[in-house]
Amino acid sequence: MGSEVEGTRPVVGLSSYREPATWGLWSASADLLPTSYARAVEAAGGVPLLLPPTTPYGDAARAVVARLDGLVVSGGADVDPEQYGEERHPTVTTTRPDRDAWELALLDAAEERGLPVLGVCRGMQLMAVRAGGRLVQHLPDVVGHAGHDPGGDAYGSVTARVEPGSRLATLVGDGPEPGHCHHHQAVADHPGFTPVAWAPDGTLEAMELPGDRFCLAVQWHPEEGTDSTSDAALLAGLVAAAHAFAAPDTGNPTS
Template sequence: MTGAPLIGLTTYREQAAWGVWDQRADVLPTQYAEAVEATGGVPVLLPPVGQVGAADVVVGRLDGLVVSGGADVDPARYGAAPHPRTAGWRSDRDAWELALLDAAAAAGLPVLGVCRGMQLMAAHAGGSLDQHTPDVVGHEEHSPGGDAFGRTAVRTVPGTLVAGLVGERLDVACHHHQSVATHPGWVAAARADDGTLEAMEVPGDRFCVAVQWHPETAADVGLLAGLVRAAASYAAGRADS
């Protein structure tokens, strides 16, 4: 693992129980770290930090960033009132991840957004969300409820980076009741058969990709491998500068 790129993974901050403990904890499903390690990266967890300038310090030490899944984004972040089904947003996490995205953009750091991560990245760009996707598409297949993933057929847009990483069509694991409505500055990279935007990317040479599905649940999807390769190139370029 000598020289392997360092990949930051943003985390939840929730009440959690393990062993004899039941207290506030910084947590993330193990699949994220395992997928990063399996594709040649070194994972490091990034809990919410409120100190001014902390995001710049963190990004300065990373080679890549994953903005992971989690609770709904605060609708105030994109100028909307909460839908009755929008709940559980975490202002501290929103603020931290938005600061990380600012720092990552300034540094040209490779970034992958997953589920909530994609939604936050759209809001960061000045976009908006459909706060309850079943209202738009008329079904709940993207999030069947509980701790189960929905299976969604996705078709990628030819010529996009996402298409090059995962192919023309694939079935993905989804768990989202919200989706991206507008995404200024981003290119649509994949859609579900019902029209839901399932992936977007920033045009140009930088690896900046976001997906509604959960690539950490399937190592053969290729997105995390693509991030790790981009992170390795980023680290090499920084070492040469």
């Protein structure tokens, strides 16, 4: 896929965790992200750059987005229900207010600049919340099964029906290969975004912003399935959009 992106390789920011971690002799707070994200961007022809939560969030987000060609808002902990004005469901026990604030600031800065954006799992949920939407806090209460989150560190498998003619369909086709999923929440409302893919049980699996800007979000984890044609094509689409954004003839003065 990388050979399709010619010339200077675009720099794609990846929002990252700040978590207790253990490696080698060390056990400390660390800024980290599963390697699959960086490898997926690299395989698609981009240069990955990890973006840990940085204060002051607004100023830091504008500074880094000015130097990026694309952005991935990655998966992770539940979005704090306070962000959409609801009380916590009993299953919402782990939230990361620093990531919420940081990624919301990144999305604000990305919109100001017109930066290509891909949201993954939590990233899709946060994009919907930022737009004024809300989440289903515990999906099994709605769909009657836990297939989207099998528990532990395992991924479930989900297929999606994709809206013909959507940006997503141009990348992955009308019926992409089964995707990796690991979430107990889902998007309920998404003001301004167009829904473009659904699981067989009705769960929203993807949404996109109308217009020319690449601003797309999926509920599954394409970075975990880049051996599949559809997931690789999705990451390649983001990197191609980042490459076009960075090209001199776009009028972008800072990339």
